[in-house]
Amino acid sequence: MNFSKIDLDETHIRLTCDLTRHELKRYVFSIRRDLKNYILKNQDFLLSFEPIEVEEDVPLIVRTMADASNVSDVGPMACVAGSISQLSLDYLIGEGSRYSIVENGGDIAMINDEKVLCGIYSNNQVLGNNIAFEIKARRSPLGICSSSGKIGHSISFGDADSVCVISKSCALSDGLATRIANEIRGEDSEEKIVNGLECSENYKEFFDGALIVCDSHVASFGKLPKIVESADFDVNFQPVNY
Numbered sequence: 521m522n523f524s525k526i527d528l529d530e531t532h533i534r535l536t537c538d539l540t541r542h543e544l545k546r547y548v549f550s551i552r553r554d555l556k557n558y559i560l561k562n563q564d565f566l567l568s569f570e571p572i573e574v575e576e577d578v579p580l581i582v583r584t585m586a587d588a589s590n591v592s593d594v595g596p597m598a599c600v601a602g603s604i605s606q607l608s609l610d611y612l613i614g615e616g617s618r619y620s621i622v623e624n625g626g627d628i629a630m631i632n633d634e635k636v637l638c639g640i641y642s643n644n645q646v647l648g649n650n651i652a653f654e655i656k657a658r659r660s661p662l663g664i665c666s667s668s669g670k671i672g673h674s675i676s677f678g679d680a681d682s683v684c685v686i687s688k689s690c691a692l693s694d695g696l697a698t699r700i701a702n703e704i705r706g707e708d709s710e711e712k713i714v715n716g717l718e719c720s721e722n723y724k725e726f727f728d729g730a731l732i733v734c735d736s737h738v739a740s741f742g743k744l745p746k747i748v749e750s751a752d753f754d755v756n757f758q759p760v761n762y
Contacts, residue, residue: 521619528552531604531624537612538619547611548604554579555600569595581607584691591726592695594702602665602694605629609661609690618659627665629690633657637750638664640684640731652750653686663690667701679712680704680734686744687727696727709735717741 526533526545531552535544558579559566565574565582571590574582581603588599605622609629612620621630628638637652655662666684683701685693703719706712716732720741729742 531601533605533608534623535608536619536621537617539612539615539617542612542615542617544608544611548608551579551581551604551607555581555585558582565596567595569598572596588689588691588695591692592699592723594695594698598698599691599695601625602627602629602663602689603691605694606661606663606690613661627663627690627694629661629663630655631658631661633659637748638745639750640747641666641682650750651747653745654748655745661688661690663687663693665690665693665697667694667697680716680732682731682733683716684731685727686729692726696723696730699723700730700732704732704734709737713737713739 522537522540524535526535526548528545528549529552531548533548565572571593572586572595574586578586584603584607585596585599588603589596592599601624605624605627606629608622609620609631612622613631617631618633619631621628621632621636626641630636632655634657636655638655639649639652641649653664664684664686666682668680668682680701683697683704685697685700687693687696700716700719703715704712706715712734713732717739720730724742727742729740729744731744732739732741
């Protein structure tokens, strides 16, 4: 297995892949260029906290972000990292990969023909950082994305330690994680969790499962992979399969 990093401006990809040669960096550069050029013509796409109507003939990255934001009721940029991960994975699958994990700022698109442990980072007092999802071998893509009101630079209107959403679309997982995390609000952690679960119910047809962590409460919605103990999750570059 091959491990590498791709850093292009705001995009920071950590890649685990079975391919020895590929041009993913060039591909990521091209879709980022398409996005930048579109934003120059449509600043609302960059700034809006709500879905934006886009033209029929927009670049693939713009269409992917717009479609995910329309479903999850967030602004398009809430789906940018997951969309880049998803399109990167699609590119690698097109090159013949059967095992690729693309992690971009915590948003993961993956296909794996063998079992993988995916660390769960919430920095929470109850869970800690030594648990992981056990992802069984699969032939179809999976998206695992997280949003937090306490960790990272992304905008969140809620107070979650972590909301992790799993679906078949990384772009959609990204948007829904943001949407649910925005609702983690209330007088105490129990009320915040309940609000997050109620929001999850509204979108249940679009994702497989969600893990919600807030202060002293942890809740799950839908169907999640098995959660197992693991080594402490390290946010610095490490292979994500072990």
